[in-house]
Amino acid sequence: MCGIVGYVGGQQAAPLLLEGLTRLEHRGYDSAGVAVLAASGIKVAKQAGRVRAIDLPKRFAGKVGIGHTRWATHGPANDVNAHPHRSADGKVAVVHNGIIDNAAALRAELSDLGIDLVSDTDTEVLAHLVALSEAASLEDKVRSALARIEGTYGVAVLHEDFPDRIVVARNGSPLIIGVGEKEMHVASDLAALVRYTTTVAHLEDGQLATVTAAGFTTSSTTDRTATRLANQITELDIDPATYDAGEHESFMYKEILEQPAAAERMLRGRLDERFGTAHLGGLDLDARESRGVKRVKILGCGSAYYVGQMGAALIEELARVPADAEAASEFRYRNPIIEPDTLYLAVSQSGETIDTLLAVQEIRRKGGRVVGLVNVVGSAIARECDGGIYLHAGPEVAVASTKALTNMFLGFALLALHLGRVRDLSVADGRRLIAGLQRLPAQLEEVLKQEDAIAEVAALLSEAESLFFIGRVRGFPVAREGAQKFKEISYRHAEAYPTSELKHGPLALISPEVPTVAIVPADELTDRNVAALHEIDARLGPLVVITHADVDLGEVRATRIDVPANEPELDPILLTIPLQLLAYHAALRLGHDIDKPRNLAKSVTVE
Ligand code: AGP
Numbered sequence: 001m002c003g004i005v006g007y008v009g010g011q012q013a014a015p016l017l018l019e020g021l022t023r024l025e026h027r028g029y030d031s032a033g034v035a036v037l038a039a040s041g042i043k044v045a046k047q048a049g050r051v052r053a054i055d056l057p058k059r060f061a062g063k064v065g066i067g068h069t070r071w072a073t074h075g076p077a078n079d080v081n082a083h084p085h086r087s088a089d090g091k092v093a094v095v096h097n098g099i100i101d102n103a104a105a106l107r108a109e110l111s112d113l114g115i116d117l118v119s120d121t122d123t124e125v126l127a128h129l130v131a132l133s134e135a136a137s138l139e140d141k142v143r144s145a146l147a148r149i150e151g152t153y154g155v156a157v158l159h160e161d162f163p164d165r166i167v168v169a170r171n172g173s174p175l176i177i178g179v180g181e182k183e184m185h186v187a188s189d190l191a192a193l194v195r196y197t198t199t200v201a202h203l204e205d206g207q208l209a210t211v212t213a214a215g216f217t218t219s220s221t222t223d224r225t226a227t228r229l230a231n232q233i234t235e236l237d238i239d240p241a242t243y244d245a246g247e248h249e250s251f252m253y254k255e256i257l258e259q260p261a262a263a264e265r266m267l268r269g270r271l272d273e274r275f276g277t278a279h280l281g282g283l284d285l286d287a288r289e290s291r292g293v294k295r296v297k298i299l300g301c302g303s304a305y306y307v308g309q310m311g312a313a314l315i316e317e318l319a320r321v322p323a324d325a326e327a328a329s330e331f332r333y334r335n336p337i338i339e340p341d342t343l344y345l346a347v348s349q350s351g352e353t354i355d356t357l358l359a360v361q362e363i364r365r366k367g368g369r370v371v372g373l374v375n376v377v378g379s380a381i382a383r384e385c386d387g388g389i390y391l392h393a394g395p396e397v398a399v400a401s402t403k404a405l406t407n408m409f410l411g412f413a414l415l416a417l418h419l420g421r422v423r424d425l426s427v428a429d430g431r432r433l434i435a436g437l438q439r440l441p442a443q444l445e446e447v448l449k450q451e452d453a454i455a456e457v458a459a460l461l462s463e464a465e466s467l468f469f470i471g472r473v474r475g476f477p478v479a480r481e482g483a484q485k486f487k488e489i490s491y492r493h494a495e496a497y498p499t500s501e502l503k504h505g506p507l508a509l510i511s512p513e514v515p516t517v518a519i520v521p522a523d524e525l526t527d528r529n530v531a532a533l534h535e536i537d538a539r540l541g542p543l544v545v546i547t548h549a550d551v552d553l554g555e556v557r558a559t560r561i562d563v564p565a566n567e568p569e570l571d572p573i574l575l576t577i578p579l580q581l582l583a584y585h586a587a588l589r590l591g592h593d594i595d596k597p598r599n600l601a602k603s604v605t606v607e
Contacts, residue, residue: 002083002097002605003027003069004175005192006156006166009183009213013065014045014056020185020192021051021067023243026251026397027189028601029069030077035084035093036062037163042093046082063213066156066166066186068095071601074103075120084158085124087131088115091160094130096123097173097188098152099606106148122151130157138162139210139219142169146208146221152354152606154188154203169208169221173605174352174380177201177209177216179233184211189603190236190376191243191395198236202378234378242395250594252398252489256580257448260441262403265392266410267437276430277421278414283371284387285343290422293343296323299331299359300347301604303401303484304408308347309477310572311412317569318433319419329355331362338366345415346372349396349404350603351379358607360384373411375404389415398595399602400488402580405481406444409573413437416569436567440574443564447577450561451585454578457544457559458585461486464515464542466493469579471519472500472529478519478546478572482579489587489597499532510541517582518558521571522548530554544582546575 003024007013017034032054033046038061045056051069068083075081084093100106103122110117110128117124129145130138138159146153146169154173156166168175168186178185178193178200187193193200201216203209209218248254270278285293296315298308308325315323328346332355338344346360351374360370360381372385375393382388391407413433421430461467467486471479476498483496497506499518510516516536520529533556536543543558548565563574587594 002071002188003029003192004095004097004154004156004186004188005067006065006168006186006211007183008064008164008166008211009180010063011183013062014060016196017065017067018051018054019195020187021069023192023195024069024189025051026191026399026595026602027069028399028596029071031070031072031079031082032068033082033084034065034067035158036060036065037158037160038062041160042086042090042158044084044086044093046084047079048077048082064158064163064166066093066095066158073099073606074122081119081121083123085119085121085127087127089131092127092131093158094123094127095156096126097154097605098171100125100149100153101151102149126155130159138165138167139208140224142167142208143221143224156186164212166211167208168203168211170203171205171221172354175203177203177211179215182213184213184216186211190238191397194236194238194240194243198238198240199233200236201233238395243397250398252400252402252584252594255396255398255403256584258394259403259406259448259577260444262393262407263410263441263444266407270414271434271437273431273434275421276427276434278417280389280414280418282388282390283415283418287422290419292341293321293419294341295339296321296343296345298323298325298345298347299328299356300325301328301353301355303405303481304347304349304353304356306477306481306484307405307408307412308345309480310409310474311345311347311416313474313477314412314416314569315419318416318425319423321419321423328353328359331359336362338363338368340367342368344368344370346370346374346381346385347408348372348381349375349391349393349401351376351381352603352605353381354605354607357381357384373408375407397602399597399600400485400583405576406573410437413570433567433569436570439566440570443566443574444577446564447574450578451581454561454581455585457561458582459589460542461515461517461544461582462490462492462586462589464492464513466514467495468506468514468516469494469496470499470502470516470532472498472525474523474568474572475499475519475521475575478575478579479517481576482517482519482582485580485583486586488600489583489592489594490590491592491598492586499529502532502535507535507539510536510539512540512542515542515544517544517546517579519575520545520547520551521568521575522551522565523568526551530556533558546578
């Protein structure tokens with residue numbers, strides 16, 4: 001969603017800010033802008049549309065500046081509502097991520113004071129409140145403005161009277177400070193920083209930081225006397241090139257191809273063949289505590305929720321512990337019962353998804369134990385959890401999640417193995433699973449080799465206005481994820497159904513115009529699945545079947561895509577890969593922007 005960048009140092013800020021903003025484009029936005037502190041005061045250039053469309057006026061020079069990509073929440077996407085917002089006297093400029101819940105009341109109050117609010121946004125009030133503060137320092141002015149605000153924020157503030165600094169503060173929206181050589185960067189996402197520096201410090205909720213060319217200091221957003229120690233500065237082990245699509249025409253395609261290598265990274269050092277178990281250092285659960293887990297509850301949103309359903313099945317099958325997945329976005333609104341012997345798992349690529357983060361906080365508030373399956377190291381969810389399993393997928397830039405999802409599945413497999421082996425899973429079964437996991441990267445590669453054939457199928461599917469994705473038991477979350485991927489980037493109506501439910505309604509919609517993508521692994525349900533295919537075929541519904549080579553589809557007319565078989569528990573992830581390629585090639589054929597699908601953001605950081 002919205003993105004923030006900032007720069008203070010010896011170089012011209014504007015080009016660096018614009019470059020940083022382009023690195024945040026994948027997160028989704030509808031308008032963008034930058035502000036610099038020029039000799040004559042603050043200059044702002046902002047407009048609706050793409051970053052590259054921002055028309056910088058002449059003499060836009062300044063070595064301190066802030067920038068923003070906006071995702072409209074209060075007021076439409078237009079030039080005026082784009083950030084940065086300025087105070088009435090023009091001395092203050094503010095960019096803000098998050099939502100100010102009491103914006104309407106504050107806007108009314110400011111109007112009563114005779115201030116002319118020019119935009120429809122919640123953010124503008126912050127600029128006025130900073131300007132109205134009579135405090136002596138910029139830090140105190142920002143503190144007094146934030147004290148009036150209810151809601152969430154990541155905020156960066158420029159003030160003409162304090163030309164050497166940017167003041168940033170955080171409550172619920174990520175902010176990272178990048179440490180350079182006599183220059184400092186600020187961003188809401190590492191992607192905007194890694195070209196310039198890999199030395200970073202994450203701001204915590206409730207912290208305010210003063211950032212100058214010489215360095216930064218942090219303090220509290222509420223208590224000016226409670227100056228904290230400087231935040232831990234970390235050296236990231238990231239190759240900046242991983243944030244480039246390279247020779248690939250989209251990040252999604254690059255990330256699909258990276259899956260075998262990402263899977264290998266995920267498994268490296270975690271498989272114990274001798275004892276048939278998995279080592280998960282960050283889990284922080286000893287054998288006794290692991291045995292004490294009576295139930296597993298998985299929380300995530302979108303694809304993270306669907307892979308959570310795959311994970312719940314894995315845990316139930318291997319560890320025989322009741323497990324289920326729920327949309328984190330619904331969970332906390334139903335005043336959930338938090339049980340002391342339930343292990344809660346929060347699943348998130350970004351580690352920023354607000355619904356998942358708030359669910360984690362709700363569980364911890366009630367004394368529950370949460371383990372994170374998170375890709376972004378040091379992200380809000382990772383830091384909020386009691387322990388974690390990092391996904392090691394590498395940066396995932398495309399909105400449509402692929403390699404992170406695959407590694408989430410592997411994370412569940414490792415956890416299921418661990419929980420199973422402290423219970424009744426035999427060492428032989430543990431070893432069987434380990435051998436299956438070791439085969440997976442090569443099998444992922446094998447599926448990817450079928451790309452050309454899958455692209456041909458995608459071309460046919462892209463012509464349909466509406467499609468079904470069906471599967472049973474292990475195959476149903478695969479179907480859900482397939483439909484999700486397809487609709488996200490092809491904009492076609494794709495609906496997932498349990499195959500067993502077809503007769504209870506959707507069969508009425510089957511026709512030559514409505515294709516069905518069916519997940520039919522070789523397992524104990526194959527016959528039932530094939531029977532359902534006959535019913536679709538009899539109604540002339542076109543069929544694409546993702547299956548295994550030894551599955552006999554009989555007389556059914558279908559285009560089949562065979563994936564290699566692994567252990568049945570691990571098959572779901574191999575069945576998922578062709579669905580990624582189907583979605584990708586359908587969207588490509590339809591001419592869509594693969595990495596920036598309409599209306600969607602990479603990380604959903606507002607409710
Ligand atoms: C995946 O393709 C989607 N873009 C989306 O459903 C995503 O999985 C969801 O928003 C959760 O994101 P997270 O993993 O960063 O928490």
